[in-house]
Amino acid sequence: MADLSGRTALVTGASRGIGRAVAERLAADGALVAVHYGGDDAAAADTVSAIERAGGKAFAIRAELGVDGDVDTLFAAFGDRCAGLDILVNNASSGPAGPIEETTPEAFDRIFAVNVKAPFFILQRALPLLRDGGRVITVSSVSTRIATPVQTSYVMTKAAVEVMGRTLANALGARQITVNTVTPGATDTDMNKELFEVPGVTAYLAGQTALDRIGRPADIAAAVAFLASDDARWITGHVLDASGGMYLGPRL
Numbered sequence: 001m002a003d004l005s006g007r008t009a010l011v012t013g014a015s016r017g018i019g020r021a022v023a024e025r026l027a028a029d030g031a032l033v034a035v036h037y038g039g040d041d042a043a044a045a046d047t048v049s050a051i052e053r054a055g056g057k058a059f060a061i062r063a064e065l066g067v068d069g070d071v072d073t074l075f076a077a078f079g080d081r082c083a084g085l086d087i088l089v090n091n092a093s094s095g096p097a098g099p100i101e102e103t104t105p106e107a108f109d110r111i112f113a114v115n116v117k118a119p120f121f122i123l124q125r126a127l128p129l130l131r132d133g134g135r136v137i138t139v140s141s142v143s144t145r146i147a148t149p150v151q152t153s154y155v156m157t158k159a160a161v162e163v164m165g166r167t168l169a170n171a172l173g174a175r176q177i178t179v180n181t182v183t184p185g186a187t188d189t190d191m192n193k194e195l196f197e198v199p200g201v202t203a204y205l206a207g208q209t210a211l212d213r214i215g216r217p218a219d220i221a222a223a224v225a226f227l228a229s230d231d232a233r234w235i236t237g238h239v240l241d242a243s244g245g246m247y248l249g250p251r252l
Helices: 017-028 041-053 070-079 105-126 149-175 190-197 201-207 217-228
Strands: 008-011 032-037 057-062 085-090 130-139 178-184 239-242
Touching: 008 017, 017 032, 017 041, 017 057, 017 085, 017 217, 032 041, 041 057, 057 070, 070 105, 085 105, 085 217, 105 130, 105 149, 130 149, 130 217, 149 178, 178 217, 190 201, 217 239
Parallel strands: 008 032, 008 085, 032 057, 085 130, 130 178, 178 239
Antiparallel strands: none
């Protein structure tokens, strides 16, 4: 594990799934973690309690993303507890909105508001608080390198934040701030629960990975923790595939 003692991290969408695993891992590595969540008070409280039971430090901040004033609400709550920031993990995300034939303008606007606009303006607001040598990590998706027609608008949002990461890595490098992106593949979270309950889906998706299994939230958290650590100080503008080698091609 890395030593993140004395550092403060903000993880969006951290009350469950990958975000929770990231929050728990960063706290285990020594960081004080701001656990952002959108509305599930019980899940956020449970995440903070789990971190504290394990000897870590965390607090919850509530702010629904994709609505007017979302960033103001988030940073008002964050500023009440912390004066500075070392690690920003943009993880919160709205799920796929369906294929193009079924995507409404309202659904399109909503998914871009949560998945693109929110992380952009969260980072903008975080910049004055982010200490030199800080870390910015955004969670994207392996779907940006494969064709997934049933997730067209979702994939577009993830491609946008990957470009954002490369661009801002160049912009923030003079401050020794690294900006990177992690792309999970099929991961066993509550968001994907219904998908994995379909007979045969788990075995099929596991078979599409080089490592022959479905990802776990802790797998993604480990990749994020590495990028947040001092060991990743010379890595920036990078997209780190954390999918277990999903859809690399046929095994002949």
